[in-house]
Amino acid sequence: MDISSASSNGQPTARIASARGKWILMTTVLGSSMVLLGSTVTNVALPHIGEDFSADLAVLQWTVNAYMLTLAGLILLGGALGDRFGRRRIFVLGVVWFAVASILCGLAPNTGTLIASRALQGVGGALLTPGSLALIEASFHPDDRPRAVGLWSGFGGIGAALGPFLGGWLVDGPGWRWTFLLNVPLALACIPIALRHVPESVGAARQSTAAGGTARRRHGFDVPGAVLGALTLALATYALTEARNGSLMVVVTAVGSMTAGVAFVLVERCRPDPMMPLSIFASRQFTSVNLITLCVYAGLGGFFFLTALQLQIVVGYSALEAGAAMLPNTVLMLIFSSHSGELARRLGPRLPLTVGPLMSGVGMLMMLRVNSGTSYLVDIFPALLVIGAGMVVMVAPLTVTLLSSVDSENAGLASGINNAAARASGLVAVAALPLLVGMGPDAYRSGAAFDASFSRAMPLCAAILGIGSVLAFTTLRETTEVSHRPHWQAHGWLMEPPLAPRFSHPHHHGNNS
Template sequence: MNSNEQRWVLGLSSLGSLMVALDALVVAAALTTIRHDLGASIAQLQWTVNAYSLSFAMLMMVAAVLGDRWGRRRTFAAGLALFCAASAACALAPSAAWLIAARAVQGVGAAVVMPLAVGLLGAAFPPERRGWATGIFSGVTGIAVLSGPAVGGAVTEGLAWQWIFWINVPVGLVAVPLVLRFVPESRGTARPVDVRGAALISLAVLGLVWGVVRGEAAGWTSVEVLGALTGGAALALAFLAWETRAAAPLVPLSLFRSRVFSAGNAAGFLLTAALYGAVFFMAQYMQTAYGSGPFRAGLQLLPWTATLFLVAPLAGRLVDRIGERPLVVGGLLLQAIGLFWVSRGADHYSALVLPLVVAGCGVSMAMPAAQSVSLSAVPRPAVGLASGIYSTARQLGGVVGVVVLSAVFAAAGGYGSFLTAFGRAIAVGGVLSTLGALAGLGIATRSETGAARPELVEERG
């Protein structure tokens, strides 16, 4: 693949990731307005956020397999089109129920876009340049996640909450034809779709995520939560049992025999859990502690978010030179230090600038490295599948992080004792980051892997 084609792949895959990642949290700042406009209940507001995350998490692995079979470019373009159509449906929603259903469909589009974007990158760039490419891609994705609440608040204040969804439509109308015109087609190993495996893992994820999301509201010992968690765990075990004897498994369990692949996915899960959980509360802290509006709060997060744009591409280049483990472990430790520091609070905003920079540099270092190692640990034909697994782990990490930090926040007094509760919740984000660093120790060093990483020539469409 020539350099011009690689630039198109990097630009368009990053654009798709930007749209999908931004919409994960962009609705958070608009919930109060949506509640007034649509007469939504608290439960309906919760599912306005959760419907997107659930369908996103459940279907990514299926989308990765379909992309390998049907063609990554074609499937990626279809996912973008579905995402934009569902965005229009969200903007046109006359009721909360309509909005929830449209958000679920939007999550299906996102589930197709994200793993296929990573798969296209893995197919387009050789190992020696893949770290640089994933560094840029991860920086764009991270900025989208961190800026979601501020962007949503600014758009809601300046226009209307519907425009946080309308913005996706013209972007998609331009992006889809460009993808079909300029991105080369690539495929992985064509395999039959494991329908039973797909059903089992989707229901397992639904049960587990439902239980985690509903734990604080319904009670961790309630029949609903225990039933969802138990059912999800049982279905997950059934999925593992089926995959060991399926003729064409959805997830070849042999991938997890690789210590490197397993460690990369565990680090990515914990990295995103800490990141999403911190993002969920950080803008609220700026508004509560310093009286900032949504837009100003977004500007106050710039010491955190700007590091992703500046550091992630450099970290991607370092991956190609020194390997992933130093960046994953060191980056997650920096994120932990920054979050522990932020959790202490500050009388003046200026005292938070340095810890925000430290945390931002940490996630900027670890994010591209964790993604790179998850792709580099498998043969090239399996890159699409590996990206689906990694993306699923990361998305589930985000859901779990928000819920865990929210549970700690509520247990510490919630909004009635906001500053204390915020500090404890963010400290838990530091704990999750530390656990991620420990998981990263399982990643092989560059001297251990050398040139022996499995790279095979893939089928081209």
């Protein structure tokens, strides 16, 4: 039986202090933590996966990218399905799907099964991720919603901090397969809580139709667009990952990717209910922010993928030590990102989005000192501090600027597009970087070979961030008129922009002296 969370006037009434509010918050945190662990825990396990399967570098790339591919390609569709068929229903389906796929990953007898199971994990993540924040927005009273989102984000930051520790401990202990099986108890806790305590909700268009309203009914999801978008990413990823082989299949998939991309644009232009309405890009500010996002998350995605390997293969760290070594980035984001969004609100977006990528790029150049004789305190820690400081300066302001560039009614769509763009750019970076720096299929088996490739990759990652900085300086408008728009004051997730805005409520302003 569904539990209603709305009053007679249709407003959600769940409060954080109530038992129901706590159960709803716990459900969203548990579900989102599964997706977060799917991203952060796997990187530290990659060398051990490659060793156990005697696999080449392409397998390690696909272990990361198969997950990111389906997650990035289908995340907008997942949100639309929740609006149409019920957010709790799709959220629970995503949790079940993710858990089953995690079991398949943990039991995978070969690399093909592992990669396919990772792709299935991404599908589950695309179903449950949009629902986590949508359930908060639909269930909590407007007065409690900002605090609920802040708590969700804060717990996400704690999960981001603990993920590499936990992953490293599992890899060094019972083995890498447990980094996937870890999701199962989270799902077993999440599903019954969601079914018992979380109210069902649907999108406004569905509610209007059900009530006999005269508003135009939207189908709510764009399957052709989602398929073509995912196909474009999949074919491009394959072509980049396998390009070193120079086979005919690489050429065919590259051409196929471009063809699918053109078809995607045409479909989105012609459909009455597109997954990604092209009209939203009429905002120059919105377009600029997304181009900057592509550069920022491509550079960061390539950095985190290669650094987790460098610390283990070249420096000689265990999986646990490698995960712990990356902690400064997460801690800085967790502590300071809740305040850094005010930079864009008070100073305008150009300064933080110009300086932040440059700072992180400088930190990546400092990583050139990391080799087999590296001291953590002298060489690694300072570089990570600079990279983390740059992320603090740019990540939250990037989101604030994005959401202030569109009307409030399009904020959810805008943040969903931006989230998909960030994931897709990281996906392409992981596929393309080894090719661009001449990393051979067995490079990760040789410390010297991998170190040489890493030394070529860091300047490239820094250059990509530098392009983002130039774009910010030359294309962004200097404006601070965003107080009436949705904004985020909390950002606890290391490598993911948020999927929904946090709104200011006018009656709160009257309390300010």
